[in-house]
Amino acid sequence: MSKVYLNGEFLPIDEAKISVLDRGFIFGDGVYEVIPVYGSRLFRGSHHLQRLINGLKAIRITNPLSDIEWIKILEKLIQQNGGGDQSLYLQVTRGIAPRDHRFPEPISPTIFAMSTPLTEADLDKQTGISAVTLEDNRWLRCNIKSISLLPNILLKQQAYDAEGGEALLLRNGFVTEGASSNIIVLKDDTLITPPKSEHLLPGITRDLVIELCHTHNIPYELRAIPQAELFEADEVWVTSSTKEIIPIISIDKHAVGDGRVGNGWRKISQLYREYKQSFREGRAE
Ligand code: PDD
Numbered sequence: 363m364s365k366v367y368l369n370g371e372f373l374p375i376d377e378a379k380i381s382v383l384d385r386g387f388i389f390g391d392g393v394y395e396v397i398p399v400y401g402s403r404l405f406r407g408s409h410h411l412q413r414l415i416n417g418l419k420a421i422r423i424t425n426p427l428s429d430i431e432w433i434k435i436l437e438k439l440i441q442q443n444g445g446g447d448q449s450l451y452l453q454v455t456r457g458i459a460p461r462d463h464r465f466p467e468p469i470s471p472t473i474f475a476m477s478t479p480l481t482e483a484d485l486d487k488q489t490g491i492s493a494v495t496l497e498d499n500r501w502l503r504c505n506i507k508s509i510s511l512l513p514n515i516l517l518k519q520q521a522y523d524a525e526g527g528e529a530l531l532l533r534n535g536f537v538t539e540g541a542s543s544n545i546i547v548l549k550d551d552t553l554i555t556p557p558k559s560e561h562l563l564p565g566i567t568r569d570l571v572i573e574l575c576h577t578h579n580i581p582y583e584l585r586a587i588p589q590a591e592l593f594e595a596d597e598v599w600v601t602s603s604t605k606e607i608i609p610i611i612s613i614d615k616h617a618v619g620d621g622r623v624g625n626g627w628r629k630i631s632q633l634y635r636e637y638k639q640s641f642r643e644g645r646a647e
């Protein structure tokens with residue numbers, strides 16, 4: 363039985379209970395992180411922690427713990443679940459109070475973390491996935507990793523219903539990101555991804571890919587991507603922490619490039635793998 367952390371305690375998952383008045387349950391009033399763990403260590407841990415802290419600030423929840431306390435909890439949870447490679451989920455809600463939209467008088471936030479074994483999404487990577495474009499009908503604060511994911515869930519399901527593995531979201535004719543991923547387009551050996559804004563989540567995987575471009579002198583541009591460029595791209599990829607870099611081989615039933623996983627993806631994936639290996643050997647964060 364996997365162990366979870368809930369408000370100071372480590373418990374078997376079926377013994378962890380929260381109040382029905384928790385504002386996370388009632389309003390979706392909270393933020394979360396999904397952090398990969400390789401060799402029992404948090405991959406890009408400080409980046410995830412910083413995004414969590416930014417999210418708490420953005421929704422006006424006082425950060426209840428110091429950085430060291432956060433890390434201690436997560437590291438203990440990793441150990442309690444046997445170490446190795448895991449996907450760690452961490453959520454902080456505003457806490458328990460009678461239902462009222464207004465913020466309650468200061469209350470203790472609810473802190474919850476769980477972990478599942480991490481297996482690589484190899485098949486998706488080898489074969490690539492298809493995607494569909496959909497109107498980005500989310501709010502204007504998509505840079506907050508909010509637990510209120512109803513729009514993302516509906517968009518994702520709409521993509522699945524149309525036999526797509528991801529929804530690529532369009533706002534005013536420009537692609538923002540995927541329903542649960544960031545987007546990167548490759549054209550003439552240059553990577554292109556939209557700059558950070560309130561229209562997309564500042565993805566940790568996206569940031570690492572940009573960092574790898576920087577280190578290895580691979581040309582990249584941070585700029586808005588018009589819808590038409592999706593269909594003219596040599597390659598299109600989506601990124602997220604646990605799935606890493608996934609090639610998109612068709613969009614709205616049109617082949618991307620030659621409709622197969624491309625060499626650009628092979629190159630960046632190799633660099634990503636090498637980075638992970640250096641992390642496992644303690645040479646990278
Ligand atoms: N989601 N954009 C959205 C809307 C996302 O939900 C995610 C990740 C990303 C990629 O961010 P990162 O590289 O930091 O994982 C971008 C996670 C993994 C989820 O909700 O399960």
